Amino acid sequence: MVSIDEVAKLAGLSTATVSRALSGRGHVSPASRERVYTAAESLGYVVSSRASSLASGRTKNVGVIVPFLDRWFFSTVLSGATSALMRAGYDSTLYNITADAAVRQEVFSTFLRRQRVDAVVAVSIELDQDETGQLLDLGLPVIAIGGPNSRLRTLTVDNTAVARLATQHLIGLGHRDIAHIGASPEFDMDFHIPTQRRLGFEQALADAGITQNPAFLEPADFTVDGGFRAAKQLLGRPGPRPTAIFAASDEMAIGAILAARDLGFRVPQDLSIVGIDGHELGEFFQLTTVDQFPIAQGERAAAAILAQLEQTDAEIGGDLPFELIVRGTTARA
Template sequence: MYERGAVVSLDEVARAAGVSSATASRALSGRGHVSPATRQKVNEAAESLGYVVSSAASSLASGRSRSIGVMAPDLHRWFFNSVLSGISDTLTRAGYDLTLYNVTNDPQLRREIFRAFLRRRRVDGVIVVALELDEWETEQLGSLGLPVIVLGGRPRALPGMAIDDQGVTRLAAEHLLTLGHRKIGYIGGDHAFDVDYHVPTQRREGFDQAVEAYGLDPADSPAGVADFTIPGGYRAAKQLFGTPGASFTGLVAASDEMAIGVMLAAKDLGVQIPQQVSVVGVDGHELGGLFGLTTVDQHPVGQGRTAAEHILGRVDGQGNGDSDLPFELVVRSSTAAPAEVEPF
């Protein structure tokens, strides 16, 4: 039904340039010795014929596909689609394609991705974004014989890049403590939500460390559990604000989406931010500005870029992948020194 319009082959380019296809290949790919004059002739021929290499033929012959696989969970979550944008941008600039594997909750589909999709040798490397991998999955990835990099979380067996997940919440909590808050609450994830690799635990840990460093008992901190989304944060905050006796002047949320949920809940309940409660999040969400949210920005787009650069380097046999990612506190209007005002 769809016949490919006259597709130009390397042979035609070679003929037009008056060289062999071997030389044409070398000229176009930049590998091997080709005289400048020949190279130009070939390039011109290719240009004028509109030649584009066939990825299938090239892959088959060279064993390289010029494509990177990206496995990511829920694309609705801002963090993940941000990382994906960053990866996509860098790969496109490098002339690589991006094969997306959206790993959903369907266990069968998920299994199939690890079993078959990745093995088709369509990709030269894999970036795993914030997935909690079980042992079998880790093994599958490892046995691929391809560079793999896990972004977010540090599975023992695979090279990873991650922010210091304790560091971010520690920084967030320290910010509040420095401002003078002494009674601060925490809203974070639960182990049951394993979309993030151990992230919930790590983040809570960081919070605790900061609190303890100020001689306080983390157990005294009112805590809520949510799933890293806006509605999740909203619900948790409503509950927290409504808990009798659980007063606090500051609140750390383990993600900006939760923090935004908190701010919405506060608005609904008439709790004033930051007069009655200061709120800090983690991520650097694009809506942070709109809400005046103080946050620990982890530059997700940059993380995507970095991961992509890294994997591209590894495809060429450089580096090994483990590294730390930067983050920084961005202070906006959702935090202030605790006022003399009655806490909520």
């Protein structure tokens, strides 16, 4: 393994100068700094994270807390955040919050207190007062994505407005018999996002003077299979059928497309379908969706954390953007 002394010898500088140049702490002339970088690169020298931490008090590591790893949306936000952090020279430590309350408590009471991270990003997790207090007690920069928390800097999406926009698109196409595939109660957890999206759906109907049909509400589990099963129920049971479906996620919307085709319904000629998220398969299925740019959410969270770590004047926190993307799964009634 190449040592810092070897870099100093090749650069023709003292070990102390090389250390200052590589750590970014202390004055080093531009010419000397360039000589150090050239020598380090030619020798394949990598700064020891442990030594750098001792010298700077920084671990160059950010903790990222996520509720699920096997769900497309959360993994996509995570990808955006960790990629942006890596570009800035930071590693990431992942903490997966599970349904086990004891494990969740251990993350906040033990793992984050080991002082192995410089900052924390919480992705779509509703932190209670105790968890928020434990994060603040760390004295580290924290950014939370997904919902309001009066004690933390947050990046939020107005899920009611997102759902209202999706539903208004269907109403604008002349649809009146609109069904909603939402979440079953066990998935209505952090920030009650499914409930907010259902409320946005109901508000849009009410604003348009449309009476909601209770039979046109079907729960699912935010997966393709869940959307498939829910759409089968909506389209296969006796009685009135919807002419359009608003699904609370793109994965459920894709499941609804597959169910409609399985039952012989043409999309969008017989049935319009719209989702939410901006799923990577949306273009393949020509899915109309409200894109909430999950990769950009992660990148913006990383930028907010880096701004706090570097004490810059960059904007921290605020509302996250969303946009209606009209494709081929919606048409006039």
